[in-house]
Amino acid sequence: MNAPRVEVHDDAPALATAVAGELLNRLAEVQSAGGEPHIALTGGTIADAIHAELARLAPASDVDWSRVVVWWGDERFVEPASDDRNERAAREAFLDHVDLDPAKVHPMPSTEAAADVDEAAAAYSREMQEYGSGAFDVLMLGVGPDGHVASLFPGFPQLDVDDRIAVGVTDSPKPPPLRTSLTFDALNRSKSVWFLVSGEGKADAVARAHAEGTDRHDCPASGVQGTDETIWFLDREAASRL
Numbered sequence: 001m002n003a004p005r006v007e008v009h010d011d012a013p014a015l016a017t018a019v020a021g022e023l024l025n026r027l028a029e030v031q032s033a034g035g036e037p038h039i040a041l042t043g044g045t046i047a048d049a050i051h052a053e054l055a056r057l058a059p060a061s062d063v064d065w066s067r068v069v070v071w072w073g074d075e076r077f078v079e080p081a082s083d084d085r086n087e088r089a090a091r092e093a094f095l096d097h098v099d100l101d102p103a104k105v106h107p108m109p110s111t112e113a114a115a116d117v118d119e120a121a122a123a124y125s126r127e128m129q130e131y132g133s134g135a136f137d138v139l140m141l142g143v144g145p146d147g148h149v150a151s152l153f154p155g156f157p158q159l160d161v162d163d164r165i166a167v168g169v170t171d172s173p174k175p176p177p178l179r180t181s182l183t184f185d186a187l188n189r190s191k192s193v194w195f196l197v198s199g200e201g202k203a204d205a206v207a208r209a210h211a212e213g214t215d216r217h218d219c220p221a222s223g224v225q226g227t228d229e230t231i232w233f234l235d236r237e238a239a240s241r242l
């Protein structure tokens with residue numbers, strides 16, 4: 001397995017600019033090799049900053065946005081207009097500012113599109129299978145202070161689901177409680193996994209994820225690796241206990 005790489009930036013704004021620049025380069029590279037890149041987005045504080053940087057830097061990039069396919073690693077099962085929705089945040093900061101093909105943007109179902117989290121997860125699994133997706137060119141993941149990634153939380157039964165692409169969560173310890181998440185199996189099919197982490201409050205989770213022998217049930221971030229590369233994009237505070 002390829003060893004994870006760690007890239008440390010001064011602070012959250014510098015981290016956001018660097019990740020946005022690297023993602024634009026990666027998308028253009030995949031396209032110039034004849035591919036149609038698939039990316040999976042995450043929610044959260046640093047993701048919001050990266051999305052804003054993507055929108056700012058996009059006009060100067062060589063990316064053909066009509067040939068980019070967008071997925072999510074997890075989502076909150078709430079109304080589409082809710083402030084809690086990862087999709088809404090990503091659209092407002094990033095996706096609405098570039099010329100994507102709407103048919104290539106694949107949000108996880110909201111409460112308007114599915115009856116419950118299990119139906120939402122089953123629908124998303126089908127959508128990924130029908131589209132022949134799974135090996136994301138780049139999967140971006142935030143990390144919670146408890147070490148959660150996507151909506152896979154320490155000690156939760158979803159960590160042991162290995163026969164599905166996506167699962168429902170009804171009792172997330174972080175609000176809102178209802179969520180849909182890709183499973184470890186699905187996340188680990190990604191070519192590149194990019195962890196995006198900023199702030200002192202995440203330093204302990206980052207250190208635990210890197211420590212030898214950490215169980216993914218205790219720190220889910222330790223259980224995700226890309227098939228080609230795994231990069232931890234950190235600011236100095238998040239890297240302070242490595």
Ligand SMILES: O=C1O[C@H](COP(=O)(O)O)[C@@H](O)[C@H](O)[C@H]1O
Nearest residue numbers: 042043044045046142143144150
């Ligand atoms: O709830 C979630 O949390 C994580 C981490 O978010 P952050 O605000 O602590 O950076 C995020 O990656 C995930 O997509 C989201 O649903």
